[in-house]
Amino acid sequence: MSTLRGTGIKDQLTRQAGRGLFRRAGLNSIQARLTFIALFFIVATALTMGGAGYRFMVQFESERFRDHFSLLASYLAGSAELGVLLGNEQILAALCDGMLKIDDVQWVQIVDRSGNLILRRSHPVPAREWGVAEAPVMSRSLAEGESLYTSAETTVKELGRVAVGYSLGGLDRIKRQFAQRFVFISLLLSLAPVAMYWGLSRAINAPLRDLVAVAKEVSRGHMDVRAAGGSLRESRALAGAINEMLDALETKRRELDEANAAMARQQALAEVGKFSMIVAHEIKNPLAIIKGS
Known part of the structure; x- marks a missing residue:
């Protein structure tokens, strides 16, 4: 018996502590709790979807970024075939200088084909972090006695390799832009439904406050007050039931007053x-005495 009593006291203290915590947090009303629940789930969903979308887009753009410079390296390798074949550094220097004019290209x-350096061009102060795209310089030649107008097989030989070093700053800018956009979209997707939930909670809370005010007026003896009901069908139905109860009480009170008045008249x-x-x-007794005498 003492164990059950102790458990009941502990549960009561726990409930009181929970109510105190909700009160201090401002969550002691339907409107506040609905808004908090909506805010929690909507923000969590928006952040989860935003994070997943951000990772997907960053991965996609990273691949596109690398593919872009791989394509530039392949283009440079195809253009440098003649310069490597002839050993003409002027042709290669012009190609390298033109490549350096492209954004994010650092060197x-x-x-x-033996790995010996032919030419290197770079910016005066290259970026700290960069990626490298490489492509082979290939030479295609026809077999002896064949011409371009026949379907002869060509011989492919590697003459060397080109390497393009590119800065990752452009990719970082893309990541920051995506992060800012996803944060903005996530906040927008979070705040819009929260505002809608807040309006719905107000539509629920306002009729309840009106019913509380009506109950206080009735407790003071003002039986002529009625509940408004609000804009929701359920709150209007509840207000209608309360108003019907007040009408019935007013009718019973009037009937009771009439019954009390009738009883007072009868009394x-x-x-x-x-x-x-x-x-x-009293009159009959003296008359009887007088008549008897």
Whole structure:
């Protein structure tokens, strides 16, 4: 028995502590709790979807970024075939200088098939972090006695390799832009439904406050007040039931007043009849004495 009593006291203290915590947090009303629940789930969903979308887009753009410079390296390798074949550094220097004019390209390097450096061009202050895209410089030649107008097989030989070093700053800018956009979209997707939930909670809370005000007025004896009901069908149905109850109470109160008035009249008539009997008795006794004498 003492164990059950102790468990009950502990549960009561736990409930009181929970109510105190909700009160201090401002969550002691339907509107606040609905808004908090909506805010929690919507923000969690928006952040989860935003994070997943951000990772997907960053991965996609990273691949596109690398593919872009791989394509530039392949283009440079195809253009550098003649310069590597002839050993003409002027042609290769013009190609490298043109490549350096492209955004995020930091340095360009061309080596022969033995790995010996032929030419290297770079910006004065290259970026700290960069990626490298490489492509082989290939030479295609026809077999002896064949011409371009026949379907002869070509011989492919590697002359060297080109390497393009590119800065990751452009990719970082893309990541920051995506992060800012996803944060903005996530906040927008979070705040719009929360505002809608807040409006719905107000539509629920306002009729309840009106019912509380009506109950207080009725407790003071003002039976002529009625509940408004609000804009929701359920709150209007509840207000209609409360108003019907108040109408019934008013009718019963009026009937009770009428019954009390009728009882008061009957009691007054009974008192008058009793008084008349007493008066008649008091008058009858002297008359009997006088008649007997």
